[in-house]
Amino acid sequence: MPKVWTWTLIRYGGALAAGAxxxxxxxxxxxxxxxxxxxxxxxxxxxxxxxERWLAAGKIVDIPDGEGVWPPVFAKIQFIKGKVKRRGKRxxxxxxxxxxxxxxxxxxxxxxNANHEIVSYNQAxxxxxxxxxxRDRGQRIENLLRFPxxxxxLNNPGDRLAVDIPSPSSPETWLACRLIPYGPEQTLLLIRxxxxxxxxxxxxxxxxxNASHELRSPLTVIMGYLDALADDERIPVSWQQPIRVMxxxxxxxxxxxxxxxxxxxxxxGQSVPKDRVVDIAAILATARKEAFALPEHPEAIxxxxxxxxxxxxxxxxxQSVVSNLVSNAVRYTPADGEVTIRWTVDAEGxxxxxxxxxxxxxxxxISRVTERFYRADGGRARQRGGTGLGLAIVKHALRRHDAELxxxxxxxxxxxxxxxxxxxxxxxS
Amino acid sequence: MESESFSHHISRRFNAELEHxxxxxxRMGGLVEQHLDTAVEAIIAGDSDLGLRVxxxxxxxxxxxxxxxxxxxxxxxxxxxxxxxxxxxxxVIKTITDLERVGDEAAKIGYLxxxxxxxxxxxxxxxxxxxxxxxxxxxxxxxxDAFSRMDVDDALAVIEEDKLVDExxxxxxxQCISLMMEDPRTIRRFMxxxxxxxxxxxxxxxxxxxxxxxxxxxxxxxxRHTERETVLQELEAAKSDRSASS
Numbered sequence: 001m002p003k004v005w006t007w008t009l010i011r012y013g014g015a016l017a018a019g020a021x022x023x024x025x026x027x028x029x030x031x032x033x034x035x036x037x038x039x040x041x042x043x044x045x046x047x048x049x050x051x052e053r054w055l056a057a058g059k060i061v062d063i064p065d066g067e068g069v070w071p072p073v074f075a076k077i078q079f080i081k082g083k084v085k086r087r088g089k090r091x092x093x094x095x096x097x098x099x100x101x102x103x104x105x106x107x108x109x110x111x112x113n114a115n116h117e118i119v120s121y122n123q124a125x126x127x128x129x130x131x132x133x134x135r136d137r138g139q140r141i142e143n144l145l146r147f148p149x150x151x152x153x154l155n156n157p158g159d160r161l162a163v164d165i166p167s168p169s170s171p172e173t174w175l176a177c178r179l180i181p182y183g184p185e186q187t188l189l190l191i192r193x194x195x196x197x198x199x200x201x202x203x204x205x206x207x208x209x210n211a212s213h214e215l216r217s218p219l220t221v222i223m224g225y226l227d228a229l230a231d232d233e234r235i236p237v238s239w240q241q242p243i244r245v246m247x248x249x250x251x252x253x254x255x256x257x258x259x260x261x262x263x264x265x266x267x268x269g270q271s272v273p274k275d276r277v278v279d280i281a282a283i284l285a286t287a288r289k290e291a292f293a294l295p296e297h298p299e300a301i302x303x304x305x306x307x308x309x310x311x312x313x314x315x316x317x318x319q320s321v322v323s324n325l326v327s328n329a330v331r332y333t334p335a336d337g338e339v340t341i342r343w344t345v346d347a348e349g350x351x352x353x354x355x356x357x358x359x360x361x362x363x364x365x366i367s368r369v370t371e372r373f374y375r376a377d378g379g380r381a382r383q384r385g386g387t388g389l390g391l392a393i394v395k396h397a398l399r400r401h402d403a404e405l406x407x408x409x410x411x412x413x414x415x416x417x418x419x420x421x422x423x424x425x426x427x428x429s
Numbered sequence: 430m431e432s433e434s435f436s437h438h439i440s441r442r443f444n445a446e447l448e449h450x451x452x453x454x455x456r457m458g459g460l461v462e463q464h465l466d467t468a469v470e471a472i473i474a475g476d477s478d479l480g481l482r483v484x485x486x487x488x489x490x491x492x493x494x495x496x497x498x499x500x501x502x503x504x505x506x507x508x509x510x511x512x513x514x515x516x517x518x519x520x521v522i523k524t525i526t527d528l529e530r531v532g533d534e535a536a537k538i539g540y541l542x543x544x545x546x547x548x549x550x551x552x553x554x555x556x557x558x559x560x561x562x563x564x565x566x567x568x569x570x571x572x573x574d575a576f577s578r579m580d581v582d583d584a585l586a587v588i589e590e591d592k593l594v595d596e597x598x599x600x601x602x603x604q605c606i607s608l609m610m611e612d613p614r615t616i617r618r619f620m621x622x623x624x625x626x627x628x629x630x631x632x633x634x635x636x637x638x639x640x641x642x643x644x645x646x647x648x649x650x651x652x653r654h655t656e657r658e659t660v661l662q663e664l665e666a667a668k669s670d671r672s673a674s675s
Contacts, residue, residue, distance in 0.1 A: 115448075135578060140452055143577035146459025168570065171466075171563075273485060 008068045012040060051077075060085065108175075108191035116141050116154060119186070128191050130169030141189065144168065150177060157181070164194060174198040209264040212257045219257065223250045252387070259389040262320065263372075266396035274312040277427045280352075281305055283319045284341050287326040291339070297330045300338040307345035310427040317397040324390040325354040325417050331386060332358035333414070345428075350421040361409040370395040370405065394419075401425060443508055447517060450500055451577070454521050454528075457493040458573040461528045464490065464535040465569065465632065469562035471542035472625060473555060480546065483539030490532035494525045516649060520642040524576070527635040531569065534628040534635075541621050541628075557604065558625060561597045565629045568594065568636040575643045581664070587640035589657070594633035601626040 016033050023032020050064040051074065060081050063074050102109060108125030110118055117140050121131060129145065136144065142151050145168065153163040157179045167173035176194045181187045226247045229235060235243065284303050291301050311318060322341070329339045333356045342353040361369060368374050373388040391405075394417075398405050402422050409415035464483050471480035501518050504510065510518060568590050575583035605619040605626075644652050644660075648667050652660045 132578065135580075139577065140448070142452055142459075143455045144574065146455050146462060146573065148456070148460050148463055151456055151459065168574075171566075273482070275485065 004069060004072060011068070015040065107193075108189075110141065110189040110191070112141055112187045112189055114185035116187075125189075125191055128167055128169070128173070128175055128193060130167070145177075153177070154179070157187075164198060167193075205264050205267055208260055212260040212264070215257050216254070216261075219250060219254050223247070223254065226250060256387045256389070259387045259393060263389055263393050263396060266317070266393060266400060271402060272313045272317065272400045274425065276312065276315070278311045278313055278315045278318050280310050280343055283315070283322050284343065286319060287322040288341065290323055291326050291330045294327065294330055296335065298333045298335055298337045298339055301326075301330070302338070302340045304340060304342040307343060307350070309345045309350060311350065311401070311421060312425050312427050313401045317400065321394050321397045321419065322352070322354075324394050325419075328386070328390055329354050329356035329358065329415070329417075332356065334358070337414075345426060347423075348420070349423045350426050352419040352421070353416060354418075355414065355416040357414040360411040360413050360415055361407070362411050366407050366409060369407065440508075443514075446504060446508075447514065450497070450504065450518070450521055453493070453497050453500065454524055455573060455577055457490065457497060457525060457528055458569075458576075460490055460493065461531050461535065462566070462569060462573070464532055464539075465562075465566055468535040468538040468542060469559070469566065469629075471539055472545065472562070473559050475542075475546040477543040477546035480539040480542030484536040484543070487532055487536040490529055494529040497525050498522065513646075513649075516646050520646045523642055524639050527638045531632050531635045534632050538625050538628050541625050545618065545621050545625075555622075557597070557601050558622065558629070561594065561601065561626060561629050564590070564594055564597065565633045565636065568633055569639075572636040572639040572643070575640055576646075579643065579647050581644055581647050584640040584643040585657075585660070588637050588652075591633050591637040594630060598626050598630035598633075 015036050019036030020029045020033040023029040023035075026032075047064075047066050047070045050066070051070075054062070054064050054074070055077070060078060063078050065071065066074060102122045105122055105124055108122060108128045110121040110125045110129070113119055117138050118131075118136055120137065121129075125131065131144070142154055145151075145165065147165045149163050150165050153160055162176045162178040164174055164176050167175050172195065173193060174195045174197075176192045178190045178192075179187050180190060226243060229243050230240075230247060284305070288301050288303060291297055326339065326341060333339055337357040339357075340353070340355045342351075342355065344351050344353070365374075370391045372392045375388065395405055398419055402425060404420045406418040406420060407415065408418070464486065467479055468483045470476070471483065501522050504518055508514070568587055571583055571590075572587045574580070575587060602623055605623050609616045609619050638653075641651075641653050644650065644664075648664060650663060650667065652663075655663075
């Protein structure tokens with residue numbers, strides 16, 4: 001036991017004994033002890049009162065003095081109080097620093113709760129989204145950012161990584177919005193100003209579209225004269241071969257220009273409306289006929305129609321998907337090979353399959369063959385008459401039909417290209 | 430939302446339903462806004478595909494109107510709302526009608542855009558259409574913002590804007606008439622331009638209506654067909670009434 005407690009006990013014992021002794025002198029020993037005990041009780045109560053007052057005042061200084069066991073109690077409380085206060089100060093500073101750093105962030109950040117209500121946001125978000133100070137806390141984010149695309153993304157964030165929307169405060173600004181879930185039910189909405197990127201993309205797209213459009217007319221003139229020259233019997237024999245080569249090359253160039261134009265058109269568009277029914281059997285038959293018209297083609301090009309269902313979308317685009325896939329398959333398949341075009345429907349949706357027994361694609365190329373002008377075989381395809389844009393067109397046309405392209409292939413054993421269409425793109429009747 | 434008057438219900442379900450209703454209306458508003466933006470862009474850029482897309486997509490807006498209408502009827506029947514809740518539902522029913530009409534006008538603009546795109550743009554008159562279009566887009570946007578924030582001041586500002594839109598519409602009409610008199614061969618085209626301006630002006634009116642419903646929703650006062658000064662006085666009186674009673 002600390003010395004102060006022993007000492008206090010002895011003193012209080014002594015005081016009681018003294019009280020009892022004085023009482024004994026007056027023949028009232030119990031009364032004397034009782035009076036002293038009551039006195040001590042009031043003394044303790046007084047000290048307790050001072051302690052309570054001191055705590056209520058909330059100050060650290062002005063520590064009450066006292067006697068006996070009270071000073072150490074006061075001192076210990078003072079110590080704890082000081083520690084708590086210092087820690088609080090540190091936390092407040094930390095929070096302030098953190099807030100200042102998020103405020104300084106050039107990207108906007110909005111914290112959303114499970115109901116998509118705005119919990120807090122930084123300065124950049126306020127400017128980019130045109131939020132109003134304080135009042136917009138608790139507002140649902142979709143009430144202020146009403147773009148259908150954004151609302152789709154908010155409800156199904158798994159589908160995409162981010163969406164681009166025009167800023168509500170200035171239509172010239174484009175924002176990339178990205179949702180990052182964290183904590184139990186909170187989401188961070190990251191907003192970045194991407195006007196520059198969107199602008200560059202648009203300029204690039206417009207440039208490709210305009211350039212290809214402008215290239216078309218001189219090309220038509222050149223081709224017309226080449227046709228006339230080829231038919232002219234007065235041309236010396238030595239010139240006939242060069243003219244034929246020029247004709248072939250200008251046909252290729254026209255195809256290239258047309259593919260570029262088509263691609264730039266496909267790139268800019270969004271989802272194709274589902275209001276027109278496209279006859280699958282007809283477009284498969286057309287693709288087959290086109291394939292037979294190619295100079296070199298395998299003898300066996302089969303169509304397997306396993307379902308009467310049709311597709312909803314744009315006929316010309318779906319036709320170019322199938323034609324591109326089939327002509328690719330034909331181009332890489334030897335004359336004794338086989339190309340199969342298959343259409344099946346199951347619970348997941350429709351599947352359009354083009355299978356060949358051609359040269360196949362190496363694993364490392366599969367992910368890249370849909371890139372523009374990507375050559376898996378280093379230029380061999382060019383001799384076979386491709387433009388290098390076919391699969392890029394397929395990919396973009398499919399995206400406009402909410403469909404996906406799957407490529408399965410083994411080098412030397414052939415390839416299978418499958419287009420997966422979702423169920424709501426099918427016309428089942 | 431904690432601060433809104435309709436949030437103090439014993440039934441949390443009802444709260445959620447009202448909150449959902451509000452979000453649905455604003456979702457519809459977002460779609461309408463997008464259609465209007467696309468339609469105006471189709472006019473300015475002379476893009477007939479874009480124009481046709483708007484006029485073909487109108488059914489989405491109609492579908493939403495029917496759905497929200499149905500939801501309102503259900504709420505009226507099952508919850509029997511009163512006071513501010515009733516006002517909200519009545520207001521929603523009116524707002525979606527206006528939004529649907531805006532959608533129709535946007536579809537009309539899209540259709541006219543596909544017509545106009547075949548002709549060459551006549552010098553400057555599209556600049557004025559563009560200005561009018563942007564003005565109206567902003568009005569609709571602000572009206573819907575005022576609704577989502579329940580902000581009377583913003584709503585009153587939208588109502589005030591409508592006068593400017595009407596003036597701009599008058600100017601375009603006058604300009605079109607004088608251009609038609611100059612060269613009668615352009616009458617057909619300028620008739621279309623006038624129709625577009627007319628549709629935009631109507632959209633401005635619908636945005637104004639929505640703003641008026643917002644004032645009705647927050648203060649419970651119908652301010653339609655009332656002079657601005659009277660409205661301001663009444664609102665001022667309502668405010669002082671409230672502060673006196675609290």
